[in-house]
Amino acid sequence: MKIFVIDNGGQWTHREWRVLRDIGVDTKIIPNTTPLDEIDADGLVLSGGAPSVGLEVDKMGRNSEYLEKADIPILGICAGHQFMAIFFGGKAGASGIPEFGKATIIVDDEDDLFVGLPRKFEAWLSHNDEVSEVPPDFMVLAHSENCPVQSMKHTKRPVYGLQFHPEVEHTEHGYEIFKNFVRVCEVG
Amino acid sequence: MFDPEEFIEKQTEDLAAEVDGKAIIGVSGGVDSMVAAILMDRAIGKRLFAVYVNNGFMRKNEDAEVAKAFDATGVRYRIVDAGEEFFDSLKGIIDPEEKRKIIGSKFIEVFEREAIDWGAVYLVQGTIAPDWIESGGQLRDTIKSHHNVGGLPSSMKLKLVEPLRDLYKDEVRKVARSLGISVSERQPFPGPALAIRILGEVTPARVEVVREACAIAEEEIEKAAESGKMDVPWQYFAVLLPLKSVGVQGDVRAYGNTVAVRAVESVDGMTANYMRIPHDVLETISVRITNEIKSVNRVVYDITHKPPATIEWE
Structure with a gap:
């Protein structure tokens, strides 16, 4: 199983690599300028990035190419998730109340990512922006008190977004969320 | 899962192949630089020389504790008292990034002097993942310039060796326990020391x-x-x-x-x-x-x- 991490410049990009490695996935971090035809993987994680990178298209390299053309599962995290919303026709912008540190995630639909998890758990976040309008063909999987879209999913493709960070040690059940994503990649 | 034994074996081999001359290593007495020193000792033995710089901002009894930890390892080392130099360079400085960068380049000045003495061409550091992640660069924002990354002057001539770059502290501790290092559980202490407290x-x-x-x-x-x-x-x-x-x-x-x-x-x-x-x-x-x-x-x-x-x- 090969899942690569697309580096959008996040503080926790390397953590995503570490968690994937720890659960037995063959993984590496690659620049977000890597052409899709040079990527030989079973799944992709689009990492988070520096402030507002989700809204600054030029800094997001070839993320749109991956979202448009890759026929493998994709998990967008934070900036990756926000960029995904914009790419598919939704909206992202400044959060009314940004979240830093701990917040409670409330699962609305366990779908694939939250299988086997409690309906409420503590996660760690660090974002100034958020998805304000879910794209057509997407459904919301989770929210928090101050952020209506903590997770979303494409209804026709294995493409997922997370606003919170499953890769950091302080997030509960983070490793399980990655394992659930690996299962999606196994199915293909 | 991270396997410390495998890491030690592979790194020792890689370091022995990479480092073909004399090297100095900057040490603080903490777990990262101590692990790097022991790996280097295994890889290149007597070609290694450790330098501990007392920058004047160390904690109580730090020199004695570092000496004790190093005496137990057999690695050759020197304690350099550079307090005055560091204090002079920080006069009037209040910006935290400026502080960190000045301290980083002061460290390199001392290491370069010691390298000449020892005939070293390599500088080994116990840099770990959060150090370079938080120091930023390219897409990544600079949260703070860690003295051993963001503080390095571009004019540095020594070749840099950082065997722990991909590790986090919990993994370094696993390696330290596996190597039987006494400071394996010591709390993290920043390189710029009390200057940033x-x-x-x-x-x-x-x-x-x-x-x-x-x-x-x-x-x-x-x-x-x-x-x-x-x-x-x-x-x-x-x-x-x-x-x-x-x-x-x-x-x-x-x-x-x-x-x-x-x-x-x-x-x-x-x-x-x-x-x-x-x-x-x-x-x-x-x-x-x-x-x-x-x-x-x-x-x-x-x-x-x-x-x-x-x-x-x-």
Whole structure:
């Protein structure tokens, strides 16, 4: 199983690599300028990035190419998730109340990512922006008190977004969320 | 899963192949640089020389502890007393990034002198993942310039070797335990040392205040942990703030310094929560700091997670 991490410049990009490695996935971090035809993987994680990178298209390299053309599962995290919303026709912008540190995630639909998890758990976040309008063909999987879209999913493709960070040690059940994503990649 | 034995074997082989001349290693007495030193010792043996720089901002008894740890390893080392140089270079500096960069380049100046003495062409550092992640570059924002990454001058001639670049502290500790290193559980301590626990200008008098406050916080927390009142935090220390407040000490108005105490729990330093340490422990720390350090009349406890704060204040 090969899942690569697309580096959008996040503080926790390397953590995503570490968690994937720890659960037995063959993984590496690659620049977000890597052409899709040079990527030989079973799944992709689009990492988070520096402030507002989700809204600054030029800094997001070839993320749109991956979202448009890759026929493998994709998990967008934070900036990756926000960029995904914009790419598919939704909206992202400044959060009314940004979240830093701990917040409670409330699962609305366990779908694939939250299988086997409690309906409420503590996660760690660090974002100034958020998805304000879910794209057509997407459904919301989770929210928090101050952020209506903590997770979303494409209804026709294995493409997922997370606003919170499953890769950091302080997030509960983070490793399980990655394992659930690996299962999606196994199915293909 | 990370396998420390496998890591040790592979790194020792790789380092032996990569480093074909003499090398010096910058050490602090902490677990990262100690692990790097032992790996290098295994890889190149007597071609390695360790340099510990006392920059004038070290904690109480630090020199003696570092010497003791190194004596047990058989690695050749030297303690360089460079306090005056460092103090001079920080005169009038209050910006935390400027402080970190000046300290980083001062370290390199000392290492370059030592390298000439030893005939070294390589500089080994115990850099770990959070150091280069937080130092930023290209897409990644600079959170703080770690002295061993963001503080490196571009003119540096020594070839850099960083065997722990992809590891986090919890993984380094696993390697340290596997190597039988005595400092494997030592709490993290930043390279710029107490200089970044003094908000505002770094002067010998202010270093003395924060050194004493850190010693009291460490002592009381360790005592409480030993007696089973609490776990040992990931990191615990005191910070001298650049503000004064009014107090009353011995029926006399006081206008004194404020010290912040911080204790956090973490696994890898990339996220952290403030620790709910028992109030009686905080009380003892507060009473001791205000009674034993003349210029301090107020103590506060930092209740911020990372993010949004970082663990250290600068």
